[in-house]
Amino acid sequence: MTNRTALLANTKALAEAIPLLMGDRVEVVVHDLRSETIAHIVNPFSQRKSGDPSNMQEIDFRPSDTVIGPYEKVNWDGNVIRSISVVMRAESGDAEFVLCINHDQVDLQQLQRAVRALQPARLSSSQPESLFRNDWHERLNVFVSDWCVQNGHRVDELDRTARRDLLGALETSGALSERNAASYVARLLGVSRATIYNDLKANTG
Template sequence: MKQKLTDLTLSEKTITTTDEDQKLLEILASVLDGLSSVISANTELILHDMRNPAHSTFAIVNGHVTGRQVGDPIIAAPVDDKGFDLLLDPRPPSKGVTTSVGRYKSRTKDGRELLSMTVLLRNKKGVPVASVCANTDLTDYQVLHASLGRMLSRPSEPQVKEADHRQTIDELIEEIVSDAIQRAGVPVALMDKSQKLKVVSELTKRGVFMIKGAVERVAEALSVTRFTIYNYLEELGQPRGSDLRAAASKQTATKKSAKKPA
């Protein structure tokens, strides 16, 4: 509920869930809502539910910066998003802690440069639950730097453009895999093991393997078996995306069984 009090906006939200992870997400969503009244329109704030990678976007402010919406997958993140480095840290996960990385550069699909930060939160079991990210579009600052006269005019409010087509998860995976192969600079038919490992490493950093079925898709694109992809992941020392999904599914199953009558 929101009330307008002169120049102030009062927001109230009742949180009734007893699930600690869900409660944390709802509290963080309220924080994002409050911050939306003081941040500039070129800064995106986004909250991810790490228990649901395929639809991780739980709350978002100024989604026009990257074009994302609530319900979008984790792999719709900007290119060179360092948040995945926190998630894929090979060290044993600590319980109930937060880790963060800040002031790194990422970019949108259309090439705009972003100044970004990511905070990853784990629950008491050490499982990633939530991720809070901020992405500032540097375009206006870069233009101002090139032309100081622009500072004399009042910047216009950015207009959200409605996309003609919203990408599906399958299309996102195909685009990311294709981009990684192109960046390798060698046709798949001529790739050796080290080059394919490099592609798999890049896809891991972009969170592709967190999505169910991605291993099979990547294996087909690289003309290898899915077991080969699993071997590549093991050789790279990276956890499989299925590990996170399994942890989330286990928690859900435990809650359901606890509700059944004895």
């Protein structure tokens, strides 16, 4: 087996292996630079076949190149193809083959459109004052969330010491002065209202 024959066999093996990993949306083409034809093709969604002209001018191939791309082109069906090409060289350093990996982007583009369609309308940069001016629930939520972040805690995993520290901070800030605030904080922390009052009493005792 000559060096060129061995190189072609290895390049064909790579061409067969890549779609096994990346799926049917990947076409792999082996171009023979001597004959300027396609020597091998896997998943031929471009509707080409072995023996067809290579048309290497499509990727602006230069003999000094090693890796070409990534670059984009449009398939016959209008789908956008993202490609990358690898120059396969003999031991002498001469370029013998080019391995082109073509990835059909249609699934990714459809997913991007679906994600954009599901995105909510852009929020305003600040909360509307008319809605939140008197919403002490919102202020409590923000206070508790900020306190937990600053102190390295999760609101649903506070032990007694951390809970009492949080309640002390809430009381100091005046956040518990609202009617039913203690009951709301109890629900927020997943404890009973009696526990909240006991913790507050312990803080002052």
